[in-house]
Amino acid sequence: GAVVSQHPSRVICKSGTSVKIECRSLDFQATTMFWYRQFPKQSLMLMATSNEGSKATYEQGVEKDKFLINHASLTLSTLTVTSAHPEDSSFYICSACSGRDYNEQFFGPGTRLTVL
């Protein structure tokens, strides 16, 4: 099956700093990547959808200036949490689909962000 990686897997940072999370599709070209956030004991919440070479589409209530998404190539999308605060602490998960088949999203392993 298709493999998606995320880096870093875990990050702890001070309040006010920015954190960049990378999502890579390792063995396929991902025309669309999705960024999710999951708080403890809650379901996945879609933050934004990004298509290679175009601006991301953000879900209602997600601040695009705080969560910067760049999908610069068909294998890489990045999420930057700017001026992170403790309430941004969460599990961030990316997923990717190849565009050939919208039936399956391949998930990265997730990034645990803790903001002190």
Next chain:
Amino acid sequence: GQNIDQPTEMTATEGAIVQINCTYQTSGFNGLFWYQQHAGEAPTFLSYNVLDGLEEKGRFSSFLSRSKGYSYLLLKELQMKDSASYLCAVMDSNYQLIWGAGTKLIIKP
């Protein structure tokens, strides 16, 4: 609005069978997914149903009734490693996944 309902938690015994139900109301339908998620990990794909009926894959089976807005995931011969959350998700007319809150399955020896 769009809504996915599934039980919050279920308990079953090792070796037994358990059925996890999911009902949905969405704007359009392009398939229903079941994912397994262990604590602290990302979801992993289990099954996809777009037509009515039962899809069997080893110990896991998934059923769909589009007219009833209903699906279930059936797990047979339960193993301790099956303890996880099981997420039901529906792809709507915009090809977006609408996620249920997940069912935490606890397996007891």
